[in-house]
Structures are given as C-alpha cells and as structure tokens.
Amino acid sequence: MPALGGFLWLISYWLIGEVVIHFTALPISSGVIGMLLLCATLAVRGRVPSSIAAAAQPLIGLLAMLIMPGVVGVFFIAGELAGQWTAILIALVVGTLLSVLTTLWLLKRLIGQPSGH
Structure with a gap:
C-alpha cells in the first residue's frame, strides 16, 4: 500500500x-x-x-x-512547423546536450556521497 x-x-x-x-x-x-x-x-x-x-x-x-x-x-501540427525545422533541430540538440551534461555533473557531484539509507 x-x-x-x-x-x-x-x-x-x-x-x-x-x-x-x-x-x-x-x-x-x-x-x-x-x-x-x-x-x-x-x-x-x-x-x-x-x-x-x-x-x-x-x-x-x-x-x-x-x-x-x-x-x-x-x-x-507539422504544417505549422514547416518553416521552423532549423530552430527545432537546434533546440533539440542543445537541449539534449544540456540535459546530458547536467545529469553527468549531478552524478559526478553526488557519487561517493552516502545516500542516507
């Protein structure tokens, strides 16, 4: 429960x-x-x-x-996005890289610390 x-x-x-x-x-x-x-x-x-x-x-x-x-x-909504694929692609790539870098930074910072359990 x-x-x-x-x-x-x-x-x-x-x-x-x-x-x-x-x-x-x-x-x-x-x-x-x-x-x-x-x-x-x-x-x-x-x-x-x-x-x-x-x-x-x-x-x-x-x-x-x-x-x-x-x-x-x-x-x-693909028709509405037709002229914006470059911006969408850049946003996806930059967002993915920032997400991965943030995760790696956080993992590096927290690894080795006791989890409190």
Missing part, C-alpha cells in the same frame, strides 16, 4: 501545478510545475519518502508511454 500514498503525493503536486497555472496563466504544463515543486520539497526534506519511491518506480518503466502522446501530437 505504500505506492498508493506515493501516487497521492504525485497527484497532489500535479493538482497544485494546475492551481498555479490557473491563477498565473503561465505557459507551462501543470505537470512540470508540480514536479518542480515536488523536487523542491524533496530537496528541502533531503530524502525521498519510500511511498513516493514505490509509486515512481513503475512509472519509470512506462516513461516512453507517458511521452508518446506529445510526440504523436507533433504530427498534427
């Missing part, structure tokens, strides 16, 4: 993201806002509760399925 409590955490932060988007009209996904707030909360706490870890673990295996709707949606 710990996974149920973890899903409640995840859904709560998603709903908090929805509220933030509703009141601020930010052009960002409520899921992104919610996950940033959850990340900040976990950073302040200094650990990930076992219930959140239990809920998140199966979702990691389904990550490709969670991303799929956004990827498929690109095909429906």
Whole structure:
C-alpha cells in the first residue's frame, strides 16, 4: 500500500501545478510545475519518502508511454512547423546536450556521497 500514498503525493503536486497555472496563466504544463515543486520539497526534506519511491518506480518503466502522446501530437501540427525545422533541430540538440551534461555533473557531484539509507 505504500505506492498508493506515493501516487497521492504525485497527484497532489500535479493538482497544485494546475492551481498555479490557473491563477498565473503561465505557459507551462501543470505537470512540470508540480514536479518542480515536488523536487523542491524533496530537496528541502533531503530524502525521498519510500511511498513516493514505490509509486515512481513503475512509472519509470512506462516513461516512453507517458511521452508518446506529445510526440504523436507533433504530427498534427507539422504544417505549422514547416518553416521552423532549423530552430527545432537546434533546440533539440542543445537541449539534449544540456540535459546530458547536467545529469553527468549531478552524478559526478553526488557519487561517493552516502545516500542516507
């Protein structure tokens, strides 16, 4: 049952993201806002509760399925993006490189530190 409590955490932060988007009209996904707030909360706490870890673990295996709707949606607006492929390609390459470099930097920084367990 710990996974149920973890899903409640995840859904709560998603709903908090929805509220933030509703009141601020930010052009960002409520899921992104919610996950940033959850990340900040976990950073302040200094650990990930076992219930959140239990809920998140199966979702990691389904990550490709969670991303799929956004990827498929690109095909429906391909005509609108026709003149912007260079900018899109540059954004994809730079974003991927920054993501990899950030992950490597964080891994290098955290490796060797006790995990607190």
